[in-house]
Ligand SMILES: O=P(O)(O)O[C@H]1O[C@H](CO)[C@@H](O)[C@H]1O
């Protein structure tokens with residue numbers, strides 16, 4: 001096992017879905033996977049491996065924020081040889097034309113985190129999605145009759161922002177939404193030469209003030225889950 005994952009070698013599939021919420025991982029295993037086996041319960045961060053339409057796929061929670069996803073993604077890549085990492089998360093829309101419950105496919109991730117300043121002092125790194133996963137996710141979403149919004153997101157270290165107006169600056173640069181993990185997922189995927197993508201669902205809206213319930217965030221958002229599963 002690794003420090004935070006109790007799976008034995010070979011128990012994690014090459015493709016893994018990564019919701020922040022471990023109960024969303026359990027929901028996917030219970031409702032979408034056949035022959036699902038739990039490979040991790042350390043700290044309640046459930047991970048499962050099973051089959052979706054005959055393809056072996058895993059799903060694991062990552063927790064919230066860059067430090068937490070960084071631990072799981074480092075261990076999944078370095079100890080378990082995971083090759084395709086697909087985040088499925090909730091986010092807050094910063095744009096009028098991106099509505100609550102819309103799907104966002106994150107082409108790139110800006111961040112207010114210092115994590116890449118530590119890696120690249122005095123330089124900027126551009127955390128970017130894998131194009132083949134992105135292309136397939138867009139195609140799958142469109143086949144389902146959806147209109148996914150593709151563009152950049154903000155990965156923030158804060159859910160509760162010191163300056164409640166700061167989002168407007170990011171919005172003015174066309175950033176679609178805010179969440180808390182994608183920049184680190186894309187940076188680690190680049191570092192280790194594996195593929196990553198974030199597929200997000202808008203759970204709340206900075207302009208209209210609309211919100212979804214915690215139950216909806218945990219159990220619904222089926223389109224996002226099905227798009228991500230199709231990438232397996
Ligand atoms: O729904 P998840 O995947 O947890 O993602 C979003 O929700 C959490 C905040 O409520 C953060 O982790 C943010 O990135």
Ligand SMILES: O=c1cc[nH]c(=O)[nH]1
Nearest residue numbers: 090091092178179180
């Ligand atoms: O990180 C997040 C996720 C959803 N909504 C937000 O405002 N922030």
